[in-house]
Amino acid sequence: MNTLLTDNFRAFSARIGADPLCIQGPGGNTSIKDDTVMWIKASGFELADAETSEIFVAVDRMAAKSEAYGAGDGTCKSTVLDPESELRPSIETTFHAALDWRVVAHTHSVAALSHVVSLAGRKVARKLLADFDPVFVPYAKPGLPLTAEILKRATPETRLFLLENHGLIVCGHTTAETDNLMQRVEGRLYRAPAHVVGAVPGAEPLDGFDWAEAESWMAMDEGVCAAITGGSYYPDHVVFLGAGLPVADSELSPPVIVLPGQGIQIRRSATSVQRAMLTCLSDIFRRLPKAWAPEPIGPEAEAELLNWDAEKYRQWLAAKG
Ligand SMILES: [Zn+2]
Structure with missing residues (x-):
């Protein structure tokens, strides 16, 4: 066999x-x-x-x-x-x-x-x-x-x-x-990746976080920042990083936080898979032309992936604002 x-x-x-x-x-x-x-x-x-x-x-x-x-x-x-x-x-x-x-x-x-x-x-x-x-x-x-x-x-x-x-x-x-x-x-x-400047903002990261040097560019680009905080684009992102990317720490202990206009922070305890998923998001957006509007999978698909009840999830999203 x-x-x-x-x-x-x-x-x-x-x-x-x-x-x-x-x-x-x-x-x-x-x-x-x-x-x-x-x-x-x-x-x-x-x-x-x-x-x-x-x-x-x-x-x-x-x-x-x-x-x-x-x-x-x-x-x-x-x-x-x-x-x-x-x-x-x-x-x-x-x-x-x-x-x-x-x-x-x-x-x-x-x-x-x-x-x-x-x-x-x-x-x-x-x-x-x-x-x-x-x-x-x-x-x-x-x-x-x-x-x-x-x-x-x-x-x-x-x-x-x-x-x-x-x-x-x-x-x-x-x-x-x-x-x-x-x-x-x-x-x-194949699409050549856009050149992006890796940078660490001057500000101190939140307690327990580091600035994500190679990926922080996504927080600086208004369109990309809105896209990555506004939705999720493929299943493993949701499975490993949660739905979309949050703009603040919460009781869910998100592994990654986006500070719009400033940078992206990754929790020090983040796993190698979570780090790989953040890199993947940056790799995709570096290859996505501005004219191609990315379509998120939507809250119901996110809830399914997280095995959350869809209605509870919508309520949680609404409360989150
Ligand atoms: Zn697959």
Whole structure:
């Protein structure tokens, strides 16, 4: 069974996992399958460790595929083949299992995100990628809701999905094919990052915080500052940094605070993943032209990601002002 999980596939997974312009922290996932078995990244693990740790878990491919179509609870936990394994398959296992391609890779590509968060950007991406026949998938919560949106639109020929406000899925018959297509897509969507000046404001940071040197530019740019404090643009931002970015500390202990016109502060205790997510936000906005208005996922989608009751969440937002 282990012969399916090739060195090539591990190396590809580790390479994209180590590239912060493809994947940040434990985000993104890769899978390799035959008709009966699929190896998929385990939840909570980082693709960057694909060559040095056991980050993949084998599932019953057909059982996982039927979860994509409504059998089971969609977590694919019961499809894990090794009863001794404590690894849980990625929350995104169902679409990997349902797509009839041997090697599937899903990334939170900065180049893709800088296009798919806006209508204008999506139009440009559609043109740039026309010969790959990409399928654009509207935003849905990762897990079964996203899988359902993907399957509604996929054809047996679809090898490239652009997930609006989320990222990319690239498919191939072999690791080399998937790798090659991903590199071509990244090349087409490449946008040079705007030059920004890293600066630390003169003022002392709040107690327990440091100024975020490389990212503080976003607080200085009026349009970007309004965008990042006014909404969230992709799921992992909400999962790791909370909804949008707050402009003051609160009982929620936000890891990042924006002081409009001054700078951005990051809590000293922030994790490496939270730091990577702040860098990701800056990487995206450095590539977003002023004319492309970014569309936030909205309060309901944020509440879903935080597993908050939507109505309570709206009340909390309203009270927050
Ligand atoms: Zn994802």
